[in-house]
Amino acid sequence: MAKLSIEDLKKIKESVRAAVTLREGGYRARVNVHMGTCGLASGARAVMTAVLDEIQKKDIKDVVVVTSGCAGLCNREPMITVERMGEPPVKYIDLTPDKMREIFSDHVLGGKIVEKYALAIGSETTF
Amino acid sequence: MRWWDDCINWESPDEDDPVPTVQDLSLHILDIVENSLAAGARQVEIRVEENISADRMVIEIVDDGCGMDEERAQKALDPFFTTKTVRRVGLGLPLLEEACRMSNGELRIQSFPGKGTRVRATFQHSHIDRKPLGNIRDTLITLMIGHPQVDLLYEHRKEGKTFSLDTREIKADLGEIPLDAPQVVSALRTLIQSGLEDLGAS
Numbered sequence: 001m002a003k004l005s006i007e008d009l010k011k012i013k014e015s016v017r018a019a020v021t022l023r024e025g026g027y028r029a030r031v032n033v034h035m036g037t038c039g040l041a042s043g044a045r046a047v048m049t050a051v052l053d054e055i056q057k058k059d060i061k062d063v064v065v066v067t068s069g070c071a072g073l074c075n076r077e078p079m080i081t082v083e084r085m086g087e088p089p090v091k092y093i094d095l096t097p098d099k100m101r102e103i104f105s106d107h108v109l110g111g112k113i114v115e116k117y118a119l120a121i122g123s124e125t126t127f
Numbered sequence: 128m129r130w131w132d133d134c135i136n137w138e139s140p141d142e143d144d145p146v147p148t149v150q151d152l153s154l155h156i157l158d159i160v161e162n163s164l165a166a167g168a169r170q171v172e173i174r175v176e177e178n179i180s181a182d183r184m185v186i187e188i189v190d191d192g193c194g195m196d197e198e199r200a201q202k203a204l205d206p207f208f209t210t211k212t213v214r215r216v217g218l219g220l221p222l223l224e225e226a227c228r229m230s231n232g233e234l235r236i237q238s239f240p241g242k243g244t245r246v247r248a249t250f251q252h253s254h255i256d257r258k259p260l261g262n263i264r265d266t267l268i269t270l271m272i273g274h275p276q277v278d279l280l281y282e283h284r285k286e287g288k289t290f291s292l293d294t295r296e297i298k299a300d301l302g303e304i305p306l307d308a309p310q311v312v313s314a315l316r317t318l319i320q321s322g323l324e325d326l327g328a329s
Contacts, residue, residue, distance in 0.1 A: 002292045002322045004314055009300055012310045035161055035273070037219045040154045042147035045262075048269050056309045065307070067273030069165055077147070 028062040029108045032081040036070025043096065044078040050097035051080075054104045063108055076119065082107055091119040149222050151261025152186060158219045159188050159246055160270055166192030166244065170278040171270075175260070177252060177285040177328070184232075184250040184257065191243040200238040223248055230257035260328060264319045267292070268312060275306040283328055290322040 004012075033039070033048045051065055071079060076093035082103065083089040090113055092103055103114045149155055156173060163171050168190035176185040195203065206221040223246075224234040231251035238244040250257045267281055271294060282291040297315070298306055305311070 001296060002290060002318055004297060004300060004311075004318060008314045012301070012308070012314060013304060015310050033273070035157065035269070037149065037158050037222065038147070040158050041149045045154060045157060045265055045269055048273075049265050052268065052272060052312060056313055059309065061309070065272050067161070067269065069161060 026062075026085060027064050029082060029084040030064045030066060031104075031108060032066050032068050032083070034069065034071050034077065034079040034081070035067045036074070036077075038070055038074035039077040039079060042077040046097050047078045047080065047095050047100045050100040051104055054101055058105075058109070060109070073119075079119075084108070084111060087111075092117045093119045149226075151259050152226070153261035153263045153266040155223045155226060155248075155258075156186060156188065156263075157266045157269060159223060160190075162219055163188065163190035163192050163244065164274055164277060166190065166194070168192035168243065168277065170280075172280040173282070175263075175281075175283045175328075177283075179252060179286060182252045184252045186248045186250075188246045189243065190245075194240045194242050194244055195236075195238040196240050197238075200236050200244075203236055204234070220246070226250075226258050230254035232257075263323060263328065264316060267319055268316055271315065272307045272312065283323070283326060285326050285328060288326050290326045290328070292319065292322070 031051055033044055033051070035044045035048070048065070048067070054060070055063055055065070068081075071091075073079065073093070078095040079091060079093050080095060080100070080103070081089050081091050084107075090107065092099070092114070095103075095117065099114075099117050103117060106112050106114050149158065160171055160173065170191045172187075172189040174185070174187040174189075176183075176187075178184070203220050204224050206218055220234070220236070227234045227248050227250055231254050232249035234249075235247045236244065237247075263281075263283070267279070270277070270279055277294075279294040280291070281293075282289065294306065301311065
């Protein structure tokens, strides 16, 4: 069974300790990557990998990434929903890893909605 | 000039903008496991077996989700059957079945209501139309980050060698540190990559 080495674990424990306290104070933003069949076929996993890479590169500790299924707009996938604490969620469509990186620095971190890639602001209603 | 020429866009599709398709088996795995999670699974086992001498490849996904009755399990391979409410087609399992059939294999679904579902996809390993396995590392990382609360077991066998990973064990080792902490993700990525490379996974 593959396991993290003791050395890795020690390093992780030291560097994460501070971050855990920060997280308890709430997240700055949540990025939801839509991963239905349609999303996956059009590149959602590459978008997911890009956002994880940005989080790592910039050492961001208060952004959560989650996945969800098809949102019913398959021809505009890959699609994500960005929710910043206390702000209405924004859906972005037709994404690529590069667009994802741009949205990450401008909106997720900077708070400025990237209108050119946005579909709509606010939650969808369920019937 | 024919009367319909104005109605049709004759331009050839842009090379950079191909028709979306589930390109490789690792994406199919991600897709099927997302089904398991939508069915409320708390534990998912993914097993990949590459048997070169018998020229077979088997991918098995076992979950403890809500399961399906016999009728529903049969309908699951019909693209026009879906439990979703957002649209009327569901392509996850039908597309995987197509990938199996294209490469001289088949897809079997066994499901028990209240207990879970087992999806078993087989392929002829050397078949020219067998999709490549693709990036298993990214599929596993995506699942772990997207659903850190779920217990995930991955086991990959090839030619007598095995790579396996159990997030329950990893979570136990991490203690109070979350599985989706960036440092953990980075270490896991390296761990999976080197494990799969040792195996020579294809």
